[in-house]
Amino acid sequence: DRSAKYAGFGFDASIWEMFPTWTIGAELHVIDEAIRLDIVRLNDYFEANGVTITFLPTQLAEQFMELENTSLRVLLTGGDKLKRAVKQPYTLVNNYGPTENTVVATSTEIHSEEGSLSIGRAIANTRVYILGEGNQVQPEGVAGELCVAGRGLARGYLNREDETVKRFVADPFVPGERMYRTGDLVKWVNGGIEYIGRIDQQVKVRGYRIELSEIEVQLAQLS
Template sequence: VAVAHRELLALACDPCWDTGHHERVMLHAPYAFDISDYELWVTLLAGGLVVLAPPGRLDTAALTRLIRQEEITAVHFTAGLFRVLAEDAPGALAGVREVLTGGDVVSPVAVQRVLEHAPGAVVRQLYGPTEATLCATQHEVRAPYTAGAAVPIGRPLADTRTYVLDAHLRPVPQGVTGEVYLAGAGLARGYLNLPGRTAEQFVADPFGPPGARMYRTGDLARWNADWQLEFAGRADH
């Protein structure tokens, strides 16, 4: 996926990061993995400190030591690792001010367990593919929180347009499931040296300015009563 500096800058300068929580952020993702876009650039462009995790696999005990010793204030975990930490070592996050997670369905029970042990923290779910430069929507959860059916994937970032459309590219009503399309400042250029695939997935945006494109995610979602997006599976399953 070809992501230009302009798209990365749009992500790093989004107002959702203006929380003061990203002072000491742990870098434990490979730099070629899009999570490092947050760990590196959101942190550094806000004047924060990036704490490099030691090489190799980190178990929950090692993560706990690192978070406490380095006084980590914000950290990102994939949904799977977030669930493992919530089950095995939720106290590891007690001093963290913001925990970001995503990349798969986030367990509401895991969110509740983390907030029970870190009541002052924010759990922020991020949604979006690499084609949207890490994330296109986000949703904050704070204590007190009781686990429900699902954690919403939230509302769009600034300068991001999120559409839920039917098979004829028409917006569906609130509460009706449709396919998610993404557009705006964070949209990638396409797939490097794959013009056919790029044309298939990055299509004309009929709702944007002339020449605008949108990305067909293949994800299904609906707008809930609060106009928060709720993930509803994949269109190809």
């Protein structure tokens, strides 16, 4: 494999790009700043150098999939809600993972013809819960806050004890362990997790909870 290092060095995704590549002895291409945001030139670079696997942030990946590419074997994406996918010869993998649970917490292969743009299920050594009020586990199809736990969990925020206490709480299902409250609203759908949006983006109209991001997705499908 020839892998591209797209993410900035200060972004936790760069760890995910570098170390797996090095540990298996693959080739790593550090993408020049001059072409990072130009998807046509980026695609040309991939083709010219035979890049077979790369990570691209969600919005950029959505644009990149409109181009024809013959070098890639796998396109990894994440960082925001994936709203559309275009069928390509390469495999598209959607990932979710807050920095507080470095680097990826859930992952899944996307099949655009199925219409499902899930963020998948927990990866190894990671636990995920979808919780409602009082830390009640939400059944399939019912939205709740995504909470993550496991070996990738951070110790907390440096010099921000109040925020650490608020977000890193006791895991109600594993005594002595902690979990991170992400503030992300999700639900189980067909065995995978569907990302809805941020909890603080939820609004109420005449007593009904409205998810603005769900309305946005429906409108996008009409264009």
